[in-house]
Amino acid sequence: MLWDLYRTFESDPFLFLIGAAGCILLLSKIYFSTKGGLRNSLRKPPGPKGWPLIGNLLDMPKSHQYLTYMEWRKKYGDVIGVNVCGQPIVILNSRQAVHDLLVKRSAIYSNRPQMEVLNKWGGWDWTLAFMQGSEEMHRQRRLLNQCLNKGMIARYHTTIQNEALDFCLRLMKSPERHEELIDRMSGANIMSISYGHQLGEETDENVERIHAVFAQLIKLGNAGSHIVDMFPALSALPSWCFGLDFAKTMKRLASLMDASLTVPYFQGLREIVSQDSGTAKTPSMLHTLIEAHRQDDSSVAHERSIQSVLSIAYLVAAKTLVTMSTFFLAMMVYPEAQRKAQAEIDSLLKGERLPTFEDRKSLPYVEATMNEVLRWKPTLPLGLAHQSTEDDVYNGMFIPAGTTIFPNTWACLHEEADFPDPGAFKPERYMDGAKFKQGSILAKDFVFGYGRRACSGKHLADAIVWMNITLVLAIFDISLPVGKSGSPIMPDLNHKYGATTMYVPSRCP
Numbered sequence: 001m002l003w004d005l006y007r008t009f010e011s012d013p014f015l016f017l018i019g020a021a022g023c024i025l026l027l028s029k030i031y032f033s034t035k036g037g038l039r040n041s042l043r044k045p046p047g048p049k050g051w052p053l054i055g056n057l058l059d060m061p062k063s064h065q066y067l068t069y070m071e072w073r074k075k076y077g078d079v080i081g082v083n084v085c086g087q088p089i090v091i092l093n094s095r096q097a098v099h100d101l102l103v104k105r106s107a108i109y110s111n112r113p114q115m116e117v118l119n120k121w122g123g124w125d126w127t128l129a130f131m132q133g134s135e136e137m138h139r140q141r142r143l144l145n146q147c148l149n150k151g152m153i154a155r156y157h158t159t160i161q162n163e164a165l166d167f168c169l170r171l172m173k174s175p176e177r178h179e180e181l182i183d184r185m186s187g188a189n190i191m192s193i194s195y196g197h198q199l200g201e202e203t204d205e206n207v208e209r210i211h212a213v214f215a216q217l218i219k220l221g222n223a224g225s226h227i228v229d230m231f232p233a234l235s236a237l238p239s240w241c242f243g244l245d246f247a248k249t250m251k252r253l254a255s256l257m258d259a260s261l262t263v264p265y266f267q268g269l270r271e272i273v274s275q276d277s278g279t280a281k282t283p284s285m286l287h288t289l290i291e292a293h294r295q296d297d298s299s300v301a302h303e304r305s306i307q308s309v310l311s312i313a314y315l316v317a318a319k320t321l322v323t324m325s326t327f328f329l330a331m332m333v334y335p336e337a338q339r340k341a342q343a344e345i346d347s348l349l350k351g352e353r354l355p356t357f358e359d360r361k362s363l364p365y366v367e368a369t370m371n372e373v374l375r376w377k378p379t380l381p382l383g384l385a386h387q388s389t390e391d392d393v394y395n396g397m398f399i400p401a402g403t404t405i406f407p408n409t410w411a412c413l414h415e416e417a418d419f420p421d422p423g424a425f426k427p428e429r430y431m432d433g434a435k436f437k438q439g440s441i442l443a444k445d446f447v448f449g450y451g452r453r454a455c456s457g458k459h460l461a462d463a464i465v466w467m468n469i470t471l472v473l474a475i476f477d478i479s480l481p482v483g484k485s486g487s488p489i490m491p492d493l494n495h496k497y498g499a500t501t502m503y504v505p506s507r508c509p
């Protein structure tokens with residue numbers, strides 16, 4: 001077991017020493033955490049037994065965590081408790097538990113676990129998604145809400161529609177570049193909506209920078225799983241103590257993050273100034289925020305917050321991309337659903353025009369198809385972790401303040417009782433004859449997260465995904481790729497780390 005532990009902390013002896021220091025911190029953490037009276041008199045959420053000191057470190061799955069947690073549910077129930085090196089973790093495996101804690105008790109379940117490594121060394125301390133509760137966190141959520149609330153999205157409809165059309169035209173010319181084109185489409189939407197900046201034909205330095213950020217993140221492995229995230233006191237050491245490669249990665253990440261905040265922001269400002277002297281203004285979040293804060297001059301005081309909320313949009317655009325990939329995959333594997341959605345669009349548009357946002361209410365089967373795309377393979381099957389800020393008792397189980405909470409969104413949307421044959425793609429689940437079934441459990445109430453930390457871009461993402469799905473269905477036939485022998489190739493339907501495998505549509509008009 002010690003050997004396993006040693007390997008977990010990498011094969012670097014120096015790191016092992018740091019691990020030993022961590023153990024001392026851990027012992028003191030355990031000592032203090034076992035002193036409380038109420039804490040010990042109530043039962044803990046059940047879970048696998050674990051080892052002294054390291055708790056369930058060795059039980060934690062390395063991939064497809066959401067499936068392992070669903071398996072654990074058979075033995076332990078909807079609310080599972082584990083402990084990794086003294087850090088309590090609770091996994092919520094049902095709609096009821098997620099709703100009861102993350103929505104109804106949102107006031108005390110809306111913190112984020114401390115991301116010491118990314119925040120302290122990686123330049124992510126301004127990034128809302130990983131920010132702990134603070135005045136800055138509330139300010140950034142307010143700023144995002146100001147430009148991305150439901151009522152504001154109509155401003156961006158023209159941009160979204162134009163970018164979707166551009167995507168389809170490019171796809172028509174080069175269907176084999178589908179993945180790259182989806183990537184371009186989501187980058188183009190976000191750059192235009194955030195900064196009013198149009199992508200040219202050349203590669204865009206801002207989009208490239210985001211790819212570089214993700215490349216550095218991949219080098220780091222799972223966010224939050226570094227030894228310093230488990231024992232934040234270790235962050236007092238210089239970063240090179242954890243290896244020169246690590247220090248280099250962190251330095252590069254921090255400089256990329258700084259440039260991600262400032263470069264497109266100043267480019268956007270310059271474009272607004274040049275538009276002021278003549279051409280029509282492109283509606284953008286930057287424009288909205290500058291206008292809104294012009295009078296009270298707070299745009300200067302909160303410039304870094306504004307830069308940060310604009311950059312988050314294009315940091316998270318990748319999720320829109322994965323949703324579109326899942327859509328293509330579903331349409332290839334379930335041609336019946338595709339035909340039905342196309343028939344609905346054709347009967348409304350009669351081949352005379354392309355769909356617009358005004359058609360949304362008249363296309364219930366397309367709506368059901370989009371819901372099923374979001375449900376079938378949710379992009380973030382475990383959402384983003386929350387953290388509790390106060391001691392709490394749920395169904396007689398004690399959940400201490402500081403517990404990391406994982407909502408198992410996959411489990412919520414793959415519950416046999418709610419979604420019979422949950423692994424199958426069936427838009428009919430949401431249909432009542434030719435109408436959208438009232439009272440359906442909507443995937444979008446889950447995939448965008450919960451309570452006070454729910455996704456700030458959900459209305460925008462919803463509009464981008466709907467328009468692209470609908471336009472693609474109106475224009476293309478999507479079918480399985482064909483192998484050399486002429487027979488169709490069945491794609492791998494595995495959902496790996498939140499991403500789906502995408503296959504080339506073999507037939508486009």
Ligand code: HEM
Binds near residue numbers: 129380383447
């Ligand atoms: C299909 C696309 C998207 C999906 C599935 C998605 C999903 C999510 C989820 C699950 C969370 C965590 C919520 C929680 O902690 O309970 C989140 C957070 C967030 N998302 Fe999205 N998102 C998408 C697109 C976007 C877009 C386009 C934006 C643009 C602004 C955005 C902005 C954010 C922000 C700022 C947060 C952090 C909120 C906070 O921590 O307070 N997302 N998203």
